[in-house]
Amino acid sequence: MIAAARCIVVRDLLLALRRRSDVATALLFFVIVASLFPLGVGAEPNLLRAVAPGVIWVAALLSTMLSLGRLFAADHADGTLEQMLLGAAPLGVVVAAKSFAHWLAAGLPLVAIAPVIALQYDLPASLYGVLALSLLLGTPVLSLIGAIGAALTLGLRGGGVLLSLLVLPLYVPVLIIGAGSVDMAAAGLAPAGQLQLLAAMLVVAAAFAPWAIAAALRISTE
Amino acid sequence: MLEASDLDCQRGGRALFRGLSFALRGGELLRVAGENGSGKTSLLKILCGLLAPDQGEVRWRGEPIRRLREDYARNLVYLGHAPAVKDDLTAAENLSIACTLAGIEAPAQSVHEALARYGLAAGQAPVRKLSQGQRRRAALARLLLSQGVPLWLLDEPFAALDASAARLTEELIARHVAGGGAVVYTTHQDANIDVKEPRVVELG
Numbered sequence: 001m002i003a004a005a006r007c008i009v010v011r012d013l014l015l016a017l018r019r020r021s022d023v024a025t026a027l028l029f030f031v032i033v034a035s036l037f038p039l040g041v042g043a044e045p046n047l048l049r050a051v052a053p054g055v056i057w058v059a060a061l062l063s064t065m066l067s068l069g070r071l072f073a074a075d076h077a078d079g080t081l082e083q084m085l086l087g088a089a090p091l092g093v094v095v096a097a098k099s100f101a102h103w104l105a106a107g108l109p110l111v112a113i114a115p116v117i118a119l120q121y122d123l124p125a126s127l128y129g130v131l132a133l134s135l136l137l138g139t140p141v142l143s144l145i146g147a148i149g150a151a152l153t154l155g156l157r158g159g160g161v162l163l164s165l166l167v168l169p170l171y172v173p174v175l176i177i178g179a180g181s182v183d184m185a186a187a188g189l190a191p192a193g194q195l196q197l198l199a200a201m202l203v204v205a206a207a208f209a210p211w212a213i214a215a216a217l218r219i220s221t222e
Numbered sequence: 223m224l225e226a227s228d229l230d231c232q233r234g235g236r237a238l239f240r241g242l243s244f245a246l247r248g249g250e251l252l253r254v255a256g257e258n259g260s261g262k263t264s265l266l267k268i269l270c271g272l273l274a275p276d277q278g279e280v281r282w283r284g285e286p287i288r289r290l291r292e293d294y295a296r297n298l299v300y301l302g303h304a305p306a307v308k309d310d311l312t313a314a315e316n317l318s319i320a321c322t323l324a325g326i327e328a329p330a331q332s333v334h335e336a337l338a339r340y341g342l343a344a345g346q347a348p349v350r351k352l353s354q355g356q357r358r359r360a361a362l363a364r365l366l367l368s369q370g371v372p373l374w375l376l377d378e379p380f381a382a383l384d385a386s387a388a389r390l391t392e393e394l395i396a397r398h399v400a401g402g403g404a405v406v407y408t409t410h411q412d413a414n415i416d417v418k419e420p421r422v423v424e425l426g
Contacts, residue, residue: 002320004322004323004325005324007319008323010314011308011311011319014311014315015308015310018310018311018348019310044357074382076306077307078305078306078308078309079302079303079304079306079309080306080307080308082272082300082302082304082306083300083306083320083324084323086270086271086272086295086298086300086324087292087293087295087324087325088292088296088323088324088325089292089323089325090292094323126404128265163412166376181294217375220273222273222274
């Protein structure tokens, strides 16, 4: 079971490595969306500092959405998904490994690059840590919830747009709490409460989402 | 070993087959025959549990496969229409991943031997650069490592293969059946599998 999970993570990372352009597209999308706001709302430092956490979080949400469509669709098209459904390991374990690999390739780079974006918004250096930590806890939740949507919309025409409509509303709590934690820290309050809430969401998502993803996959592949 | 009772299957509002029943013991070979669109692939998908029949059930050693899930999956090899290889990985990577997921131990040495038997050199070329027939060979090489898995479900295993690869596949199937395994397969080619009393299910 552990061998199968490790095999899936290695496989998906290897595929991401062979198709670096896919990973780079999502990351560049994040950078560009986040960079458009200062151009749009003007270079007033106080305003930029105030909107920074929200903008960075929304950009992270959209960038995650962008790579979700491929999560199961490519495997579905070439038949490897059928082999996963018929694998020796429980499907829940397999999809948990796939979501983890998706986070490593799509979520973790966002966490790493967020402080650079924050620089653009003149966010105080003391907030970088909270921003990165909130993204570190929040982006895996985005991958897990997104995978449920990706599994449900598998094989549908126009699945990409439907996926956004389905998943973005579910991202709202993560967005509010994630951006809220940075706002709290900016106001001089302790962000520990929000971060703990994010951690709790991650634990719940990690425990239950894989089974929902597995059930959704079984439905949409029939 | 494998028992299908009273299977009904509808696709797109059309009944493909009704009340289909058969039982397969170890050491038996079953060919599913029928025209295009007669439900051969659907039947194989039902047998491996990817598709639920509209009625009836499939049992493995007396237990319904719906309940067994992974315990059943460990006992079968299903090779579907699509070759199930990733374009960006090499043939060896594909084969070793497929075996690990199926719970079969596949050391690098035996992976390379299996691919060599199917005439695929151990190279670093991704499968994307191979021809349709070579992809098929890369998928079929899994059979060489799956001799210990009792049930093989093969959907058009001979499609796109040349004579020598087809002969090797026929030999593997015959050897598996002789060793007590069960094989269900579909084909449009004239397969010449050396087995005593091969059985046929005619659909449509």
